Amino acid sequence: MAHTTKKPATREKASATRARRAARRRPARRVMVLVATRKGAWLLHGDAARKTWQMDGPHFLGHIVNHLVLDPRDGRTLLAATKTGHLGPTIFRSTNLGRSWKEASRPPAFAKAPAGEKGRAVDHTFWLTPCHTNEPHAWYAGTSPQGLFRSDDGGDTWEPFSIINDDPQFRAWMGSVQDGTPDGPKMHSIIVDPRDPAHLYFGMSGGGVHETLDRGRTWTPLVKGMEVVDGFDAANIAFHDPHCVRLCPSNPDRLYQQNHCGIYRLDRPSSEWTRIGKNMPKQVGDIGFPMVVHPRDADTVWVFPMDGTSVWPRTSPQGKPCVYVTRNGGKRWQRLDTGLPASQAWWTVKRQAMTSDLQDPVGLYFGTTSGELWMSRDEGQRWTCIARHLPEIYAVEAAAVE
């Protein structure tokens, strides 16, 4: 059974304290920030204090890199989802932290359509998720057009995963290229329950949030409580547009979601999302793309609000970039903008472009559509720009390396 009952608060606190002590005893691990952009990828190696950063790159100059992920199970394998303006999509793999790369023998690709039928072709792989620690060479990938794929050999060969890629009901929920984000609908937020590799979630923009308890044999939509654009029917799964879903490592029964229509929290075994973004200031709203969870505190999450009014400018609200944090599961939100531009800054942050590290205090990182990389060493109290003049940033990950 995937779900367990929630631990009492005192036990959670004791567990968090033990985790912090254990983290302090481990040998010093440094942070590597992985930056994927519209024209290549960069690795930033931090010092022990996370104050100075050495840039390694560009890797894949001129390639569109949608996601670059370090495998936390071995600490040295990198997977990069790339394509170029001309060439089809592929996956590159490095087993030496980016010193050399090898292309996947069989990148994610849909099944060939029967004669006379029009099949789908992967335009780009959008999302990469390492599988459970018990499955050390397995990965999941989400694509555009929307498809779910799995590799069992460290990212070298990929196969369609489960029935959803060709299932008529899922295909209807996925919609067409006209129903999704500007460069195509996205399969994203592929989440593996750390307690159970058969328990998975994913999000579709659009097409809702879905869950399986049997390793993809059957799926259940998980959209109750989620709102849709005014005038549309929330009962239609196709109208649901989750932008980013995250599971709390310290409490895998809790998920947070940044949606096209608000910020939500879900506490399992309930299957009804609660719109915690209603508590955000009205002039800022609760629209955005990324969602960042605290590695050890399930009550703390960060969001990066975006202007979703009128024609949807998708800029920082009023040209004033800001992060908001809640430290009590969404009851109250606090603005964190010290160090960020005070005005006339019209960039924003995409759904994969904001993340946290595992340090104490937690470091936060986000990359902007204008090619700047910002970080905070103190959980968002103060922000510093650590790289600028990069291409448009698509994804940022922070990894611990020896």
Add this chain to the structure above:
Amino acid sequence: MKVLIPSSLHSYTKEPKVEASGATLTELLADLDRQYPGLRFRVIDEQGQMRGHMRFFVNGEQVFDLAHALRPTDEVFLLQALSGG
């Protein structure tokens, strides 16, 4: 036959002009993929369609059909069409 390779695929072939064989474009691409694994999928999608920004010319004439017959004396150009900045 001679096949001219665009710069974006030189990471596979290491040179701009290569020798490959085949009685059709489909066979030619299969031979190229045998010699340079992975190349075909970058220009032909999983449904067997030419990718959006790849163009094929045989003896200077653009060809749209992968079943197009080839002779050993033909010269094939793979070109990348403009695709934004």
